[in-house]
Amino acid sequence: MSPTILEFFYMAATAGFILALKWMSSPATARRGVLTGELGMLLAVVGTLLRYEVVRYDWIFAAFLIGSAIGVPLAYLMPMTAVPQRTAISHAFGALASALIGTAEFYKITPDHFTATALITETLLGFLTFTASLMAFGKLQELLPTRPLVYRGQNFVNLGILGMAIAAGIYLIAAPDQLWLYPIFAVLALAFGILFMLGHSLYVKFWPKPAGGHTAPVNPEAAKRVPERVTRHSFAARAFHWIMAASMLTLLVTSFAPILGWKFDWVELHWMAGIALTISIVYHIIHASFWLDFWSIWLNKEDVNEAITRFKRALGQSAPAPRKSAKYPWDNKMYHTAIVLSALAVVPTGLFMMVRVRTPLWERNPYLFTDGTWGWMYVLHGLSGIGLVGLTMAHIYFAIRPEKLWITKGMVFGDISKQEFLEHHDPQRWVVEGSTARKS
Numbered sequence: 080m081s082p083t084i085l086e087f088f089y090m091a092a093t094a095g096f097i098l099a100l101k102w103m104s105s106p107a108t109a110r111r112g113v114l115t116g117e118l119g120m121l122l123a124v125v126g127t128l129l130r131y132e133v134v135r136y137d138w139i140f141a142a143f144l145i146g147s148a149i150g151v152p153l154a155y156l157m158p159m160t161a162v163p164q165r166t167a168i169s170h171a172f173g174a175l176a177s178a179l180i181g182t183a184e185f186y187k188i189t190p191d192h193f194t195a196t197a198l199i200t201e202t203l204l205g206f207l208t209f210t211a212s213l214m215a216f217g218k219l220q221e222l223l224p225t226r227p228l229v230y231r232g233q234n235f236v237n238l239g240i241l242g243m244a245i246a247a248g249i250y251l252i253a254a255p256d257q258l259w260l261y262p263i264f265a266v267l268a269l270a271f272g273i274l275f276m277l278g279h280s281l282y283v284k285f286w287p288k289p290a291g292g293h294t295a296p297v298n299p300e301a302a303k304r305v306p307e308r309v310t311r312h313s314f315a316a317r318a319f320h321w322i323m324a325a326s327m328l329t330l331l332v333t334s335f336a337p338i339l340g341w342k343f344d345w346v347e348l349h350w351m352a353g354i355a356l357t358i359s360i361v362y363h364i365i366h367a368s369f370w371l372d373f374w375s376i377w378l379n380k381e382d383v384n385e386a387i388t389r390f391k392r393a394l395g396q397s398a399p400a401p402r403k404s405a406k407y408p409w410d411n412k413m414y415h416t417a418i419v420l421s422a423l424a425v426v427p428t429g430l431f432m433m434v435r436v437r438t439p440l441w442e443r444n445p446y447l448f449t450d451g452t453w454g455w456m457y458v459l460h461g462l463s464g465i466g467l468v469g470l471t472m473a474h475i476y477f478a479i480r481p482e483k484l485w486i487t488k489g490m491v492f493g494d495i496s497k498q499e500f501l502e503h504h505d506p507q508r509w510v511v512e513g514s515t516a517r518k519s
Contacts, residue, residue: 086341088126095119104481164219171212178205203244295400301506309500309511311406311489316371319363320490326356327471334464346436353429360422375406378416382409405508417470424463428456 096119102112128139157165181201188194216222312320329352333345367373386409391398407415435445435453448456478487485499500511 085126085129088122088129092119092123092126095122101479104479161220164216167212167216167219171209171216174205174208174212176205178202178209181205294403297403297501297505298507302501305497305500305506305511307497308494309497310494312493314493315366317490317493319359319366323356323359323363326352326359327467330356331464331468331471335468350429350433350436350438353426353433357426357430360426376412376415378409378412382412385409402508403503403505405505408503414470414474417466421463421466421470424459425467428460428463431456432460 095115099112099116099119102108102115104112127133128136133139153165178201181198185195185198185202330349333349333352336343337345367376385401388398388401392400431447434441434447435443437443445453477483485495485503489495489499500506
């Protein structure tokens with residue numbers, strides 16, 4: 080089978096999974112989401128079966144028959160009241176399959192450092208998800224008791240097991256040929272998953288919840304002055320966001336796709352996207368400094384006090400309900416700060432690294448710095464790039480969350496409704512007049 084066709088299968092499957100998650104977040108489109116997810120899974124399975132490495136299908140067919148014999152009766156005979164249990168047990172076995180595949184691949188080959196990182200992460204998350212889903216199934220099916228299961232030093236033991244699992248995983252990444260350590264790593268991952276889920280389920284069920292509402296009420300007179308539509312982002316701010324997003328995604332794809340085996344002329348695309356990102360950041364700094372309230376997105380003393388208050392309430396301690404946010408909530412400000420710190424590392428190092436490649440902007444000069452300096456620069460650029468991957472994934476995830484869609488729509492269309500404003504913002508902290516937000 081042509082590699083191009085297989086890549087099409089995987090890309091289509093990925094798109095199907097993303098659309099399925101989006102559509103399943105709403106009851107109106109849930110059926111469409113389920114069908115799209117099923118189609119994506121079918122494409123992924125077919126694409127895998129058509130790979131040249133698959134030379135025998137008898138064991139695969141036998142596993143298919145066993146799985147169908149168990150899964151089909153469960154799907155048709157299960158009552159609607161047991162859907163949560165069914166979902167939990169499906170997640171458990173899917174995660175176990177992922178962890179076992181990672182284990183098999185680790186023993187099958189002697190992986191390089193990047194492949195070892197992927198397999199270790201897959202195995203760790205797979206076993207954690209497997210144990211968590213089994214715990215959820217047992218609770219829902221009432222096979223496990225709901226009474227507290229605690230012991231002295233529980234947090235210390237949990238963190239100790241997690242630390243040992245991570246340390247074993249890092250050692251295996253550095254020395255993939257040390258196969259004797261892999262079973263220890265897998266057992267530690269399973270143990271931490273079980274103990275963590277016990278602790279988390281106890282926290283959710285038995286930890287005291289703060290009394291009263293989540294936020295303090297707003298001033299009624301100030302609320303009356305809020306217009307029906309409130310401008311949240313100007314066209315210039317939205318243009319910067321989407322240009323930066325396109326540049327960031329291009330940088331991430333051109334960085335990691337070659338590592339995954341995709342062969343294309345990625346260097347030119349990468350540095351061009353880096354230049355676009357740099358220009359957009361410079362524009363944003365100038366625009367925010369002279370036309371916007373520059374400090375409204377930065378953490379201040381009030382945000383720190385709010386975070387402390389929320390933390391106390393989460394621990395069940397007595398604390399007043401925090402006020403609704405100004406234009407930017409404190410968690411948005413924290414994310415912005417993390418993005419800024421990552422950009423401060425990735426942009427300058429990326430610009431310096433452009434000296435080592437041929438561009439029409441300047442002459443190539445790989446001897447600008449010593450080998451040691453170049454090495455540290457590559458490490459810093461790579462680590463900050465990995466940080467940006469995680470931040471970008473988190474940003475996309477929260478952007479499509481149902482409770483955050485109002486923010487995403489505001490970034491697309493520029494404004495939000497009065498109801499959305501009053502639900503999330505304090506009109507005395509973010510003062511608006513007419514249909515325009517006043518600087519605060």
